[in-house]
Amino acid sequence: MQRSFKKDMAALTEIxxxxxxxxxxxxxxxxxxxxxxxxxxxxxxxMVKYSLPGTGRVVISIASTPASCRITLEECDVDxxxxxxxxxxxxxxxxxxxxxxxxxxxxxxxLVDNLxxxxxNRCNLITFSKGLES
Amino acid sequence: MALKTTTLDGGIGLIEVSGSLVGGEETDKLRAAVxxxxxxxxxxxxxxxxxxxFLNSTAIGVLVAAHTTYSRKGWQIKLCGINKNIKNIFVxxxxxxxxxxxxxxxxxxxxxx
Numbered sequence: 001m002q003r004s005f006k007k008d009m010a011a012l013t014e015i016x017x018x019x020x021x022x023x024x025x026x027x028x029x030x031x032x033x034x035x036x037x038x039x040x041x042x043x044x045x046x047m048v049k050y051s052l053p054g055t056g057r058v059v060i061s062i063a064s065t066p067a068s069c070r071i072t073l074e075e076c077d078v079d080x081x082x083x084x085x086x087x088x089x090x091x092x093x094x095x096x097x098x099x100x101x102x103x104x105x106x107x108x109x110x111l112v113d114n115l116x117x118x119x120x121n122r123c124n125l126i127t128f129s130k131g132l133e134s
Numbered sequence: 135m136a137l138k139t140t141t142l143d144g145g146i147g148l149i150e151v152s153g154s155l156v157g158g159e160e161t162d163k164l165r166a167a168v169x170x171x172x173x174x175x176x177x178x179x180x181x182x183x184x185x186x187x188f189l190n191s192t193a194i195g196v197l198v199a200a201h202t203t204y205s206r207k208g209w210q211i212k213l214c215g216i217n218k219n220i221k222n223i224f225v226x227x228x229x230x231x232x233x234x235x236x237x238x239x240x241x242x243x244x245x246x247x
Contacts (some may be wrong), residue, residue, distance in 0.1 A: 012156065016188075034219035041156065041190055092231040092244070095198040096205075102192035105200075110226050 002061035007075065012041060015060065020065045024066040028132045036071060036130050039112050042104040043083065043126055045073055047075050052122070054078040068113075069133045076123040083108065083126060135160040146243060149178035152185030157192035164193070168200040177209040180242045184215025189190050194229065201233060210234070215244040 001022050005011040019099055023033045040060065044087055054077035061072040086105045094106075109115060112128035119125070135153035142148055149167045154160070164181075171179050181197065183189075197213065204211035214236040216224065224230045236242035 010160070016171060031219055031222055037188070038190060038223065045157070045190070090228075092228045095156070095201070095232045103195050107191050107194075107223070107227060111223065 001063075002059055002072075004057045004059045005044075007048055007051075007053065007056050007058050008122060009045065011058075012044065015040060017058060018060070019062070022062045023069060023132075026062075028069060029134065032069070032130055032132055032134045035106045035111050035134065036069065039108045039128060039130075040071060040073065042108050043073050046104060047073070047078075047124075051081060052078045054122075056100060060108070064132065067133075068129050070127065072125060072127045074123055074125050078122065078124055081124060082114070082119070082120040084115050096133060105117045126127075135163070137163050137167055139170065140165070141176070142243065143171070143178075144178065144243075144246070145176060146178040146180060146246065147171035147174075148180045148182065148239070150182045154187055154196050155189040155193035157190060161196045165196050165199070168196070168203070172203060177207070178246050179204060180239060181211070181213050182215050182239050182242075183213060183220065184217070184239070186217070186220065189220060198229075198232065201231075210246055212236055212242040212245065214239050218221045 003018055005015055019037050019040060020033055023036060044058060044089055059074045063070045083105050088109065089106055091106055112130050115128045117126055135155055138150045140148045149166060201211055212234045215238060216235060236245055
């Protein structure tokens with residue numbers, strides 16, 4: 001299942017129900033729905049705030065196996081940005097240091113499995129998976 | 135999101151947050167509420183998240199900043215009422231090592247030294 005969303009923060013009000021509905025159809029646990037929603041929210045927000053406008057759309061795809069779901073976010077006509085290349089921080093130490101910024105991608109890296117990145121034809125494709133029972 | 139601030143006996147400030155905390159105006163209100171208690175020198179603060187359904191990294195950043203401000207002053211700040219899904223995020227990210235988290239508001243209040 002895939003759906004295109006306007007590259008705008010207001011689209012989150014459509015993205016959350018979309019994820020909830022699709023993941024519920026695959027019998028995902030409440031914890032998985034929450035974790036996937038948070039990861040998608042962080043990645044989508046990053047695209048809205050820091051990427052070029054590009055086509056003005058972000059396509060979110062959900063596929064699943066009996067045990068896990070696989071989520072892809074795709075934005076096109078943009079410069080590359082690899083979220084897997086962000087330095088891995090000790091979050092507790094980072095927080096104690098008094099620098100609360102930059103948490104979004106750090107959260108994503110810890111919350112999801114198999115975070116992958118591809119840049120093809122000026123499109124950023126970010127894919128991750130998550131166990132449905134997590 | 136809705137936010138309510140009150141004061142309790144013993145010089146304790148209380149911030150009750152409800153709904154979804156995803157940045158922008160919502161987190162600005164939380165940041166301002168914390169700053170208000172700091173300005174009035176409330177050295178004990180409870181942030182009750184029992185009615186929060188969703189929070190993102192921006193909101194966590196505000197909580198971290200509040201914790202840093204209070205800790206550097208030698209003051210105390212406690213979170214309480216965190217739901218299972220949010221607690222799971224805190225555990226995975228090891229932010230449970232940073233925050234002082236109580237199950238309930240009463241537990242948080244009782245635990246102040």
